[in-house]
Amino acid sequence: MATLSFEPPRGMRDFYPEDMLWRNRVFDAWRQAASAFGFQPYDACVVESLELLQRKSGEEVSEQIYHFEDKSGRQLALRPEMTPTLARMIAARQGRLTFPVKWFAVAQCFRYERMTRGRKREHYQLNLDIIGEESVSAEIEVMAAAATALEKMGMPADAFRIHVNNRALLSELLDKSGIAAAHHPAVFLALDKRGKIPDEAIATLLREEGLDETAIAKTFELLAVETLDQAAEMAGADSPAIARLRELFTLAKVYGIEDRLLFDIAVIRGLSYYTGIVFEAFDTARKFRAIFGGGRYDNLLTTIGGDPTPAVGLGFGDVVVVEVLKDLLGETAAAERNGVAIGYMAPEQREAAMRLAKTLRDAGETVDLSLGKQKPKAFFSRANAGTCADAIYIGPDDVTRGTAKRKHLDTREETEIPLP
């Protein structure tokens, strides 16, 4: 038989135990932060109906969906994002749920795309969503929970910034520039490509949308706005979009995260379903792609046939944040010694070793029990190379005495313990 490739399929990831250290650090922080903020867990199968995903997603995403037919001819797909599934689950119980609901999921998502740094064909994503709340309390709750997750991972508070904008502000400003509302979605899509394609190409897109040269120039002028005060001056004193942003910054101060927020008119979020405040978090040095992003999407449920419902959501992937953390803290920062290794010299000590393992496990400890006899040198060499903090080696004399030595591998300190 020919040897198979031992690599995972292209773009898919294997997680060896050392990779799981980072993954668990990220997942644990996500779950702890989401729980601390009162989000309830939910989940759904990674396989969704293709029709649901296409209804909700833009064209670009549709082309990137892994899809297939099952043996009954059902059109299925691996979800590229969790939001359509969330919308479906909410819509299914819209009459029974008590709103607002605050839900979170850690969901694997798939996209068929070319692979570049930070882009695999699958990733895991924390989704935080608040459904059924109109006030900006929803936005601040989601942002503060995500910032808390970053801190729980060990990210210093000054190492990231959440860039905030309001699509409603852009709409107000485009209105004032005489650009009709019908053009706004296309303008948002074009402006969102800034930095990825040349400004001239963006101008071409706007021209294709039917904007004249004056309107195009005014559109680019908007992107030159640097502060919320400048934006407020353009939008006018009675701008609801500005009032909402100001309220968000006030609430950020109450949560003590105001210095992690930054007004940034260039944050647009390509996806067409956002309707209000949008945000993206970046490492302060701007070496990496966005760490998380989200915003308000008040029309999602209606696109799949549910009732109109205000909503705020966030997606926070596992790939970029680990790159940022490794860059800041070092490749091996997630490693931790934990638990105790137990070894023994001869088969006669196996039962004593097993009884000790059982006693320590019953007391809540992690115990890596050797599965066969070992010479002391082999045992300690393996224990030092492993992940346990302590090691206990049992020889015939220890069994006779009824005690053994528990050695802390880093400090080499020893404590005598009774053998059960």
Added chain:
Amino acid sequence: MATLSFEPPRGMRDFYPEDMLWRNRVFDAWRQAASAFGFQPYDACVVESLELLQRKSGEEVSEQIYHFEDKSGRQLALRPEMTPTLARMIAARQGRLTFPVKWFAVAQCFRYERMTRGRKREHYQLNLDIIGEESVSAEIEVMAAAATALEKMGMPADAFRIHVNNRALLSELLDKSGIAAAHHPAVFLALDKRGKIPDEAIATLLREEGLDETAIAKTFELLAVETLDQAAEMAGADSPAIARLRELFTLAKVYGIEDRLLFDIAVIRGLSYYTGIVFEAFDTARKFRAIFGGGRYDNLLTTIGGDPTPAVGLGFGDVVVVEVLKDLLGETAAAERNGVAIGYMAPEQREAAMRLAKTLRDAGETVDLSLGKQKPKAFFSRANAGTCADAIYIGPDDVTRGTAKRKHLDTREETEIPLP
């Protein structure tokens, strides 16, 4: 636009927050028990190469694989089990890993099959594997870890039994009956169907394999063996298979789980790759399908082109165990009140409520903060219907006084707390 179905694809599961209570109880117990026994976590993408899965799996499984082609013509599939992936990952690093390795994963697996009670088209499965250990220490470690997981889920010790057999014993006994080794895999497959199809149909399968009527009668006689001593009498005093089983039961006594183990010659495990001890756990009342199962599979790596390596593994699905637990403990036994709900009367108290939420979260508590003002009745009614253990409602007087009342929702006991 037509309304979409809000149901998940057929055979796939949605997990609403109340479903996650059970799922988290199972997953947490799996992870805690696996860690306590020194298993290291690993994982891989649910998408695998079809060739790998077909190489390892029997015919029956191959037909049940969800497979598809990606845009580059790669033949991919959703894994039906984790073991081929494990074998691939071990084989990829066979020169670098220090054996034995003890690894665990909680892996989603897919099978396209007809749905009956306890059978979905996807499930999650704890996989515990020890690779590179020949002694029965490996078997007992895997069984004890799985039994510990069941206890951590709340399963009483007398509510389940691990039925144990040794395929090598069956081979020895078939040899003694004059049935050549070449027939053994087919005989195992046929006997494994016992209880699912009539004995007469099994006899037909054995006839098709080329066994004569005497051999068929002797095969059925084997299944009448009830105790290890009876089996030992048939196999002879020098039977290595019996010695191994006896050693397993001795070690089970050391771990204090001997009364949870049961010799059962009918446990065969259909999959062709098992070579030695095999086991399956059932609820004692035998109302449900197997809770977990596994055994020794010493030839797996060679089938995909790796070096020969002894191994023991276990698969423990999430569907049957939850059915058993609900049956024993009640549908809602996984529900737990936890954390504190905070509400407020008017917008003027929002900041005080947010500051209190922040203080409690920083201290490690779960806080579900109301996102808007609420009347006291609405707040407490929602809090009582929710999952929080405590509730704090802040009115204007509380802010003036600088204190609020923390109410335990079950006992209605109140404690005065300072507002930060």
